[in-house]
Amino acid sequence: MSTPKSDLRIAIDGAGLLRRLGELALVSEAPAPVVTRVLFSEADARGREYVRRAAREAGLAVREDPVGNIFARWEGSDPGLPAVGSGSHTDAIPNAGRYDGVVGVLGAFEALAALKRAGFSPRRSLEVVMFTAEEPTRFGLGCLGSRLMAGSISVERAQALRDREGRTLDELRAAAGYSGPLQSVRLPPGYYHAFVELHIEQGPILEAEGIPIGIVEHIAGPSSYRVTLHGEGGHAGAVLMPVRHDASLAGAEIALAVERAAKTSGSPDTVGTVGVFRIEPGAVNSVPFKAYLEIDLRDARLDTRSRALAEIRGAAEEACARRGIRMEFEEINADPPAAGDPKTVAIVERVCAELGLRSLRMVSRAYHDSLFMARVSPTTIIFIPCRNGWSHRPEEYAAPGHIASGAEVLAHTLARLAT
Numbered sequence: 001m002s003t004p005k006s007d008l009r010i011a012i013d014g015a016g017l018l019r020r021l022g023e024l025a026l027v028s029e030a031p032a033p034v035v036t037r038v039l040f041s042e043a044d045a046r047g048r049e050y051v052r053r054a055a056r057e058a059g060l061a062v063r064e065d066p067v068g069n070i071f072a073r074w075e076g077s078d079p080g081l082p083a084v085g086s087g088s089h090t091d092a093i094p095n096a097g098r099y100d101g102v103v104g105v106l107g108a109f110e111a112l113a114a115l116k117r118a119g120f121s122p123r124r125s126l127e128v129v130m131f132t133a134e135e136p137t138r139f140g141l142g143c144l145g146s147r148l149m150a151g152s153i154s155v156e157r158a159q160a161l162r163d164r165e166g167r168t169l170d171e172l173r174a175a176a177g178y179s180g181p182l183q184s185v186r187l188p189p190g191y192y193h194a195f196v197e198l199h200i201e202q203g204p205i206l207e208a209e210g211i212p213i214g215i216v217e218h219i220a221g222p223s224s225y226r227v228t229l230h231g232e233g234g235h236a237g238a239v240l241m242p243v244r245h246d247a248s249l250a251g252a253e254i255a256l257a258v259e260r261a262a263k264t265s266g267s268p269d270t271v272g273t274v275g276v277f278r279i280e281p282g283a284v285n286s287v288p289f290k291a292y293l294e295i296d297l298r299d300a301r302l303d304t305r306s307r308a309l310a311e312i313r314g315a316a317e318e319a320c321a322r323r324g325i326r327m328e329f330e331e332i333n334a335d336p337p338a339a340g341d342p343k344t345v346a347i348v349e350r351v352c353a354e355l356g357l358r359s360l361r362m363v364s365r366a367y368h369d370s371l372f373m374a375r376v377s378p379t380t381i382i383f384i385p386c387r388n389g390w391s392h393r394p395e396e397y398a399a400p401g402h403i404a405s406g407a408e409v410l411a412h413t414l415a416r417l418a419t
């Protein structure tokens, strides 16, 4: 029971929330403790049914849009006002855990249920969203539901998405029972007054600092690129060094340029990774004639990320010209960073202080639906610690006390925003 100065007495049912997290974890394509719920799989369908039921149990009215975003609403006394939103995702990559995303959906249901028990009556409507396909497993592109809601992806591009079996979004959503034009997924301007997502940190900072709540001030913008390098192969003994066009060495220079550019961008939040580096033919006695790299470049600032990218491209062009290598450099995807809303961040911070919970302002470094919600609404994310910073694996763990604290902070924050 907590009583910050709003004198709203909110009691989170931590045991009930944990039980529901455990129940939803069993809705999986793989045996426990592994959680796998890929978009529009049979487990995803059962997960959606669970979410609808949990929403109704929390006394919320459920609607769904044509891409399968689920909205659970508590109508405010002034329903014409922009609503206050919360929520996250329940899809899970193969071999994942039970907390990523799910804490933000079931935690928001519990926050609203606790507000109802406390006798709170919102002026603005409160709405929990379960976003479709935050994870990129099916289509290779994440945050599909929130991108469409924010208008950050064109309907044409969404319709061109194909899964590994060549099935389109329209085919798969129809099979899952979703119809209607994708155009209507986009939120009308000013739909949300504010949006607050609850999520596990997926990083080690809160646990290491012993701080229960993180408040996101900046959401890093991820980008990724593929680089294909065409050199000239030959016998590793016969082709002498002065006449070589070794594609792997150009690739090695590019990988080092990624590291250098990220380290010297001027922003401590620039991170650059070459996570894929393949060479052909891949034989010890053969000069590599081809190299293929994928670069991941992220930053909380767009200017420093763009500068780092320009430096990487420049270094790559220079290395390829010098080595007689032909290069193709393509963008796979680039999303700009987003800022947390200062007023909403300050509200969460004040709530934490009043509840006697230490909090820390943070940068969100993974993809979150909030990256896209921040384009159409004042937004922040409430982080709770997770063990060793682990996520996307079955050992993912968040302590019951931290989950309850996160839901409690969310409840108070939503109450203030909806008043």
Ligand SMILES: [Zn+2]
Binding pocket: 089, 100, 101, 134, 199
């Ligand atoms: Zn997530």
